[in-house]
Amino acid sequence: xxxxxxxxxxxxxxxxxxxxxxxxxxxxxxxxxxxxxxxxxxxxxxxxxxxxxxxxxxxxxxxxxxxxxxxxxxxxxxxxxxxxxxxxxxxxxxxxxxxxxxxxxxxxxxxx
Amino acid sequence: xxxxxxxxxxxxxxxxxxxxxxxxxxxxxxxxxxxxxxxxxxxxxxxxxxxxxxxxxxxxxxxxxxxxxxxxxxxxxxxxxxxxxxxxxxxxxxxxxxxxxxxxxxxxxxxxxx
Numbered sequence: 001x002x003x004x005x006x007x008x009x010x011x012x013x014x015x016x017x018x019x020x021x022x023x024x025x026x027x028x029x030x031x032x033x034x035x036x037x038x039x040x041x042x043x044x045x046x047x048x049x050x051x052x053x054x055x056x057x058x059x060x061x062x063x064x065x066x067x068x069x070x071x072x073x074x075x076x077x078x079x080x081x082x083x084x085x086x087x088x089x090x091x092x093x094x095x096x097x098x099x100x101x102x103x104x105x106x107x108x109x110x111x112x
Numbered sequence: 113x114x115x116x117x118x119x120x121x122x123x124x125x126x127x128x129x130x131x132x133x134x135x136x137x138x139x140x141x142x143x144x145x146x147x148x149x150x151x152x153x154x155x156x157x158x159x160x161x162x163x164x165x166x167x168x169x170x171x172x173x174x175x176x177x178x179x180x181x182x183x184x185x186x187x188x189x190x191x192x193x194x195x196x197x198x199x200x201x202x203x204x205x206x207x208x209x210x211x212x213x214x215x216x217x218x219x220x221x222x223x224x225x226x
Contacts, residue, residue: 033214033215035214035215035217041219041220042116042202042217042218042219042220043155043202043204043215043217044217045214045215045216048213048214088154088155090155090215099145099157099160099170100145100157100204100206100215101157101171102147102154102155102156103154104152104153104154105154
């Protein structure tokens, strides 16, 4: 089974707008990570938030984590056409620190 | 350049053929893994390794073998290729198991089985 399900599946916005993507999971986590994948490329690690953290920032990215709701969100502020990509959340389970389980991703399109 | 190197980038196989997808990293990462990515399915874990000589199965291991004889290399072997194994394969590695580091991904191998 896959955990780390993203919502929405696809999102289309204009340059300069903010983009918010959500991720839900089912069981306890050690940490939750967000990755970006440009078309035809490998995944690139964006940001990691641990289970005891509630919010992290990295440049124009802001990630929040609500362990009571088993959900996380990724906010990209002031989006650019270059942000067009698929975004995946992935969770590292508390019971097994080795495996990273990915969701199906959100396809973000930023229109110039 | 430091990173994860996958070869080949593209491969076409006939049903029943075998092949090995290569993965090498030069970051002294302990943890390495193989994922496959199919449309609408996200990434699914095939096999992983927490260090040289140690491997374990992931979510979809059937039809694949792995070994980890060195820290740097983690090849994925397709024993008898089937059309259902048509996919994009990614190798990923990470340092500090359990410390919460992100993964470094290779650029992928696009495999077609006809």
